[in-house]
Amino acid sequence: MTVRAMRFLSSLQARFLLGLVLIGLFPLGTIGQIVVAQAHQALAEQSARELTGLAQGLGAHLEAYIGQLLSDCRAMAALPDIASMDTARQDALLKVLYQHRQDYARLSVFDRAGRRLASSHPGGAPSIAARPSFQVAAGRGEQAWEIAPALSTGRVSLLIHTPIRDEQRRVVGVLGAVVDLASLSTLVRHVADQSGARPFVLDGRGAVLLHPDPEVVQEQRDYTWLGIPSHGRLPGPGVVRYRVADEQFIASYVPLPTTNWTVVVERPEAVVMAPAERWRRLAISGLVASAALAVLGAVLLARTLTRPVRLLAAAARALGAGELSAPLPPAASASELSPLINAFAEMRANLAARTAERERLISAQHFLAEASAILASTLDYEATLAHVAQLTVPQLADWCVVDILDRDGVLRRLAVAHADPSGTAQARLLQELAGQPEVPAVAEVIQAGRAVLYTHISDDLLASVARDAEHRQTLRALGVRSAMIVPLVGRGRTLGGIVLVSAQSGRRYGPEDLAQAEELARRCAQAIDNARLYHAAQEGLRVRDEFLSTAAHELKTPIAVIKGYVELLRRRIAAGRPLHETQVLEVLERQCNRLTRLIQDFLDVARAEYGQLELRSERCDLAALVRAVVERLQATTSAHCLELCVIASAPVVVDRDRIEQVVENLLSNAIKYSPGGGHIWVTVDVQAGDAVVSVRDEGIGIPSDRQAQLFERFYRAHAGTPHDYGGMGIGLHLSREIVARHGGKIWFSSVEGEGSTFTFSLPIAGSRDGEGGSCGARAEVRAPGRG
């Protein structure tokens, strides 16, 4: 509880309230208090004045009345019937007088001794000789009065004694008049009724003479405690305050000099101060109202002050919880807080940007990891790339196209993936796209090996990228917005390209996306390269196995012949049959030569592999050399007609045996792959400063898909086909090695079913390198092997 109170007190609102109270309400309250106090004072003074006026009025009234009574009594005492001292006449007159004067309770005539002679009323005290006022009247002949209980009525009354004089002015008797104080009190009561104040009259001793309450009069209640000075030493009028029966009174008093009485007019302070009290209440309620208003205002103000702070705090908490979009107070709402709000918003924006960047990176990493996993899962990269293309949508692109450069350099569309393949129109367009040749832009990227980023694709750009109007229409229908074309580069070679396109998602690619795409492309290229290397390795193994099998086949045939004849000879010798040894020995010799040549070929391949093919170069006539080989091979076939045409001949410095071997290889291939026989043209010429030999046949030709590897070691273009005529796949390989060692080149052109032309060139002696010795020298610097 206290903790909460403390917390509240330490809050901005509480401080604000406190400040408001201190600087607003407290002075206001104080001023109100002062005003009220002054009002009190003024009221008290005004009331005192009013009461004094009342008292003075009443006093004057009383004095006049008593004076009237006194003069009335003197007049009555002077009446002849009274002065006659005839008791009967006096009696009758007094009765008449009493009838006419309501003021008197009783009128009596006494002799000088105080005996009653006549009276308006029968009975009563027989003697009043003891009364001081009587004594004054009788003794000194002066009218006198006193306040005392009347002997006749027993009630406190005003007793007036007036001397009665005869014609000689001697005092013969005394006229006594009793005025009941109750009738005087009526006068007082009348004033009280009129003014709302309570007047009463005290005698010189401080006891009540007149009072609106008859009882108080009869009690002659003591008011000396009022402290009103008396006994003839009366000061001027004054004001006193006192408390009676829990009631505070304010009273004015006025001394009456003639009677020595004091007129007091009292009024309860509550009545006096009623207006002040009303003002005070008004002031207090005003104060309370203004305080309430102030509190309300303060609360509202504090709230407007603290609301942005609270919103900011909530936003900060939300930020802590990772929520970045909690509402912020408008910066204009609290200008002092604006820098803080702006700083917070800025921080949040930065954080959001960083978070987005990090998430993008994580997602990119995740994506790349996933792509890598897929790429690593198999060596069938074509299926894998299709899978990866699917993976790029929709994360990286709305559609993705993968183009691959085939072994023969033709760009082939490998995969097309679309984020929403069900979008029928687009799917159809994509289907069309899948079958179409490459976009020039893609080809350019693949050629340059550098990625291209199209942040925004305008119609103009589409027009420049599209092959034709129809293609442009297709691209436009696809809603292409932004695109990236990244090359697939593996070990420095471009293997293809990936086209990533943003369409319906409206995404704009930036440098980060390009970086991610390039990384993806790098990994894809690596996978392709790995797969191709693996396939090449596999192919190498397969070729080697096939070579071994072929080599065995090639070796087994002559051995079968040799072995067979040896056994046959042994049988014939054993059976004593004729041997036909000349013929048999010829066959044996031929087959041995064949074996020797095969083994020599193997060794040559091995030497060529390690760069150890030795050349014994000498100057010779190329045309003569070729002619010799043509003649030799013409002897082995009757189905073929070998025609030599020497257009131009030049001296060359070559290893004669090796060049013969090349020509023989080309010619025997021409014969072998022209199973139907026919012409074979051999041409010797000089072209572009080189001696050139070409061999053209009209045979079966070489399928285009097998041409690229034709010079590879152990490669046999027709292996496993109906045209597989055996051989070990080393002839062309060796020929290329030999020609290369001579500084020449070998090439061919072939159309399947129409024939082939193989051509090799050799530098003319002296034209480039001078004598043949340099051939050997060049051989020395050749890198060993071909990797």
Added chain:
Amino acid sequence: MVPEQRCVLLVEDDPDLRAFVAEVLTEAGYRVLAAADGLAALEQAAAQRPDLVLLDMRMPRMDGWEFARRFRTQHVGHVPIIVFTAATDATQRAGEIQADGYLAKPFELAELLAIVEHHLSSPA
């Protein structure tokens, strides 16, 4: 020699080997039809139905596989084919064309004669 001299169709592209096998089989009393490739062999077989085919697999113009396929469509009734090959796995080659037997090069003379005799003497 005898009227019911049995006929062996020898299909082999190597001339020396073809000559040698032909000589051995002729000496053993068979009638030998020799062909350098499948196409020539089919022509020979069309002229005279052989009782047994000794077939090399790798040949120019028409290889053993193609020959076996065509030969079987041409000739109703079973003519045993013996694969005569230098391949490392002669059994596989034999299996490929559902041959009746195989003879791997190089071979023993006795082997050649035994396998030919075996397939000719068994009821066709």
